[in-house]
Amino acid sequence: MKYDALLVQSFGGPEGPDDVIPFLENVLRGRNVPRERMLEVAEHYQHFGGVSPINQQNRDLIAALEVELKEHGVDLPIYWGNRNWTPYLVDTLQQMKADGVGHALVFVTSVFSSYSGCRQYREDTAKAQAEIGEDAPRCDKIRTYFNHPGFIETMTECVNESLAQIPAERRDAAELVFTAHSIPLGMSENCNYVKQLEESCRLVSEATGHAKWRLVYQSRSGPPTQPWLEPDVCDVIRDLAKAGASDVIVSPIGFISDHMEVLFDLDTEAKDTAAEVGLNFIRSGTAGVRPRFVQMIRELIEERLNADQPKLAVGTMGPSHDFCPADCCLYTPQRPRPA
Template identity: 65%
Template sequence: MLSNYDALLVVSFGGPEGPDEVMPFLENVLRGKNVPRERMLEVAEHYQHFGGVSPINEQNRQLIAAVEQDFAANGVDLPIYWGNRNWHPLLADTLQKMKEDGVKRALAFFTSAFSSYSGCRQYREDIARAQDEVGESAPQIDKLRVFFNHPGFIEPMVELTQQAITGIPDNERDRTKLLFTAHSIPLGMAEGCKYERQLREASKLVAERVGFADWQLVYQSRSGPPTQPWLEPDVNDVVRQLHNEGGVDAVVVVPIGFISDHMEVLFDLDTEVQQLSDELGVRLVRVPTVGTHPRFVTMIRELVMERTTPGSERVALGDFGPSHDVCPVDCCQYTPRRPPTAGGT
């Protein structure tokens, strides 16, 4: 059945790789969105804090190299392409290259483990626009399922979380809180998808396997205007609250909503939350993301093989079962809610 597909396409967000790329990149990200310019300039400073370079592109290169090596070792003969939503290599350019290379039909791996408009449907819309731009004979793209409860995602997160907990002194272990964090999204977006439920399930699966009952799901990286409700609570608010209540000595932060240590992890967690924790005198331990963990890399091959091998098992942990292969027409819809104008309309 692999003969039905000519390639694997890795689809991601993209990021700047130099100071001069930061503002054009952010303008791409925020085009058509009701985000104050002050917020865009604030985020631009986050990137400049790291020399104007987001690590996400290099992390995707490393992931692709690891998957290519795994494919070669296991007889999977599929070339891997890579296209981004917001920065080079852009999806339209990648699909044009695929067309020139004779690719007719490809599987797509989205670098998001969870279902939401921005993490799934919007990428599918991006692909459709890229196909329109490429025109006749643009390759057909079939998305692989989301993997929030796949053993290849959960097992590495369990291993990494357990290692982090082990590093906490015994006299602090009973006063340690486990915080699972993910990118916040507008409530209007959350209401149209299974993002929250999938995050809670993934967090529960990890917490159960590390034997940690005291855990909470929190959010980070909010970017919308104050008038627009987003998923809460914010990780910084929770760390401060835990300190004020006097119930914790240490906090273990598990970035369950991310698969690599890109800007939202490096700045929002390793910089902002770390600074707050230092001010409060709370020990902060941040768990790594799955990155190129061998089990995660193997999972990508397993997702490919289950779609190309009749009768193969579609594995999943917990009570949810494996997600669908073909997204329903109404899946992960989102219509942004505009704040009232001065005239009240």
Template identity: 65%
Template sequence: MYDAFLLVSFGGPEGPDDVLPFLENVLRGKNVPRERMLAVAEHYQNFGGVSPINQQNRELLAAIENEFRANGISLPVYWGNRNWHPLLPDTLAQMKRDGVQRALGFFTSAFSSYSGCRQYRENIAAAQQVVGEGAPEVDKLRMFYNHPGFIEPMIERTQAAFAQIPAERQTSTPLLFSAHSIPMSMAGNCRYEAQLREAARLIAEGIGHPEHRLVFQSRSGPPTQPWLEPDVGDVVKELAAAGTKDIVLVPVGFISDHMEVLYDLDHEAHDLAGELGVNFVRAGTVGVHPRFVRMIRELVTERMSGAEKPALGTFGPSHDVCPVDCCKYEPRRPT
């Protein structure tokens, strides 16, 4: 049924001159003040104008290719981004030239939302229109927030973070799970928050530390627009005021250590905690953990062969084909 694999991701700038054009792509049509865009641009310029996400995707692609080769999967691997090169229209055009007719798409988001699923499907459809007749079909693989191949590596990463806390303080250390905030109007028509809470519960129970909280970060909308809360910075302040000595934070909403992890957590949240006298330990993301890479291969083989669909917890496996109104979102445009 399938003759290629497509990694679909967000994209990021790879030099100072890329930053503003990249952010303009990200924010096109969104009601985000220009001052906010320029502030985010400074975050990237602090890292030389280079987002780590593209290199992380290259490493993931290489790991996937090796995993496919070792297990007899002969699908060629492609990569296309929403916001920066390699852009999806260019990738689909290359796939067409290579004779690809139908590909399996893996989105670098574990959770269902407009931004993490439906918008990527819209991006693919728009790219297919650009490419025109003969553009390859792309069927997305299911969301993997409760797949053992995601949860098990995150348990391992979280255990490694707790190992950095003195043993006598570990049981009293607050455990926070962080994800990108989204507008409440977007959250109301998807399972983003429920899936995040389920993944956090599974990880927390997996390390034997069931007391935990879900926090949010990186909001970019106007102050008048309600977004998912609480903000990670507010919770850090609250815990510090209560006398907390240590915090372990798990960036469960991200699969790699890209800019919103490095800046918003490792810089802003970490520095805030330090100013308040709190030891802040951030767990790693799954990255190219071998179990996670194997999970991607398993998602491919289950679709191609009808194999069992493993899922932890109470929700069961996510759907393969999204309903028509799945994660629908119609943002209010600026007037």
């Protein structure tokens, strides 16, 4: 299929103290999240000068990807649009239209399928296209890559680096904890989020040869009356210490870069929890701009440009679909907590 641009679509984040509250109001608009919780999250950003690292990480990824595409003869200009902060998606699509872009591939900076990580991005695109009107660029989302060998190899590299930091005599007993953003059960039950996460964790664990692993969640933001995926990473750290563990490696497999949920929720809160209970805490790296991950994005682009290009996937689930079905990642909000 012919495409004339690549759009990197992401979440967005504040770039100064005055941006924090407006940004969070964008994120939480229409959601039943108490204002006290919003202010609590705002304080997390202020710990870092009101600047989310996600925007610079996207700039770095785009720069690395431009080099990768050029070196392999893939001639696609790269654009960048966010859901919740500048550059806003609608402005980016307007610029693409002005530049003559008619049909773009879209790389979403979210690995796993859920309403927030898949369908909502497609809804954002449709809304922006409707605002622009006639001749808005067509946009096709690249398939999810939770079991692409490039992602698995990248995360395996990160975990192996962490395992190497533990003395050999304690390494086999170390607990490997994979984390991902918690989502409401009403969301998780209508998508393959948990199934995909479990497959990725299993594949990475097998590749490292480390059998002691578990999947946990972090960063929940909903009201207490709404059930979300559990267990929470900090609760698990406490439980591991009670069970006699000495070392824990926390791999944020649900995130492709070290943005706020990693820097605060893991590098601050989870690390502090581990220190309180006397557990050696090692936070594993994210994909970021590691060469194999950037190469993977190029491979995903090439498979859409060339019908003869093989769709790479490892494990038992096979490559994900190229085009989402109508009921993909639907969300039924406001599920009551079981009695």
